[in-house]
C-alpha cells in the first residue's frame with residue numbers, strides 16, 4: 110500500500126459517522142471530498158482568533174490575515190507549478206473560474222464566426238458558458254466526440270480544433286473518469302493559436318499537475334473537491350493571458366484609484382478578484398494543500414489506482430452491470446459510473462444509502478454526455494485517499510442486494 | 517426506508533398499469549424531472565365531463581413509475597372539474613410510503629401529480 114489509509118481515516122471526523130445505523134462508506138468524493146480535521150480547525154481558528162478583512166486595515170489582525178492569505182497563493186502556485194503568484198486568481202469554485210475565463214477573455218476576444226471547441230464529456234460548468242458565449246457572439250461551438258472506450262477521439266479533436274479560438278477540455282471526466290491527454294490537445298490548440306482552457310475539477314485532487322508541462326493557458330479547479338472548504342476555487346492563467354483579461358465584476362479590492370470621472374485598476378492578481386474574498390475558505394484550502402503535500406500526490410495517485418482497479422474488477426463480476434468509460438485504470442481517476450439492468454440509478458442509490466453507502470445517481474451535470482452514451486442516468490461511485498477496498502466490497506454487496514430486491 | 521421498496525412498488529415498476537398512449541386524447545401533458553431525468557407523459561380520455569381512461573408512458577425510477585400506475589387508475593371516473601381538488605397527499609396516500617424525510621424522492625413520487633397540474637393548465 111502506498112499510503113497508510115487507517116491513519117488517514119482518523120484525520121476525517123465524518124468518516125466515523127453512522128448513516129442509517131451503518132458505518133458510512135462515503136463514495137461521493139467527486140461531488141465533494143470530506144475535510145480533514147486540520148482544515149476544519151483552520152477555519153475555526155481563523156474566526157475564533159484571527160478574524161479580520163484582508164488588504165484593508167493597518168491593524169495587526171488585518172496584516173496577519175493579509176499575509177496568510179497571500180501565503181496560500183504561493184502554496185497554490187507551487188502546487189500546480191505556476192510561474193508566479195500573479196497567475197493564481199482566487200474564485201469561489203471551478204464554475205466561477207470558467208465563467209471568469211468566458212466573460213473576461215471570451216467576451217473580449219471572440220468574434221462572430223469564431224470557433225469554440227469543447228468535448229462531449231464536459232461537465233455543464235465547462236460546457237454551458239462556452240455555449241452561451243457562442244450564442245452571444247454568433248460564434249460556432251464544436252464538440253469533440255469520444256470513442257467507444259470513452260476516451261477523446263483525437264482525430265476528431267484534430268479536425269474540430271482547426272482554426273479554433275478557444276479549446277476548453279476537462280482534465281478528467283466526472284462521469285467516465287477518463288484522464289485526457291492534455292498535452293496532445295494543448296499542442297493542437299496552440300498550433301492554431303487558440304486559448305487552451307483546462308477544467309481541472311476532477312484531475313487536480315488526485316494528480317500532480319504541472320501547468321507548464323501541460324502548457325495550458327488557463328486551469329480551473331475547486332478547493333472543495335481536494336479536502337478544502339466550499340467557496341474556495343482557483344483560476345490559474347498565464348500572466349500574459351490574464352493581463353489581457355477583463356474582470357468578471359467591478360467594485361472594491363480590484364482598484365488603484367477612483368475619481369468621479371474614472372477608475373484605474375490594480376495589478377494582477379487583485380484586478381481579477383473583486384470584493385471581499387472568502388478568506389476563511391482560502392486559508393482552509395492552504396491547509397488542505399499542506400495535507401495533500403504531506404501525504405504526497407504521487408502516493409495518492411498510486412493508491413487511487415489500486416483502489417479503482419480493484420473496484421472495477423469487483424464491479425465487472427456483477428451481471429447486468431455496465432461500466433461507463435475506459436477499463437484501464439491508468440486512464441482514469443478513481444471513479445466509476447455504471448448502469449445496472451432493471452434497476453434505476455435513483456433506486457440503486459436509495460438502497461445503497463440504506464446501507465450507509467453514499468453514491469451519486471443521475472446525469473452528474475453531464476447531460477450531453479449521457480445523451481451521447483444513450484443512457485438516461487447512471488450511478489457513480491468515487492473514491493479518494495481515505496477510501497478502502499472494504500468499501501468497494503460493501504458497494505458490490507449493496508448492488509447485489511438491490512438486484513435481489515428488484516428481481 | 518426499507519419499506520420504500522415494498523413488493524407492490526417493484527411489481528408496478530416491472531409491470532406498470534395503464535401503460536401506453538391514447539390516440540387523440542382530450543387532455544395531455546408531458547413533464548420531465550430535470551434533476552434525475554424521470555419522465556411522465558399523461559393521456560386522458562374525457563367523456564361527458566368525466567375521465568373515461570387515463571394512461572401514461574414514461575421512464576425513471578421505481579417510485580415515479582409506480583406512482584404513475586397508481587395515479588392513472590385513481591383518475592378513472594373522476595370528474596374534470598374535480599381534478600383541481602386532488603392534493604399531493606392524495607397521491608402519496610396511494611403509494612402508502614412516508615417520504616417526508618426524502619425530499620428528492622418526494623419529487624419522483626409527485627412527478628405524475630405535477631404532470632396532471634400541467635395538463636389542467638394547458639387545457640384552460
Ligand SMILES: Cc1ncc(COP(=O)(O)O)c(C=O)c1O
Nearest residue numbers: 202203204232234283310311331
Ligand atoms: C469536471 C467538473 N467540472 C466542473 C465542476 C464544477 O465545480 P464547482 O461546482 O465546484 O464549481 C465539477 C464538479 O461538480 C466537475 O466535476
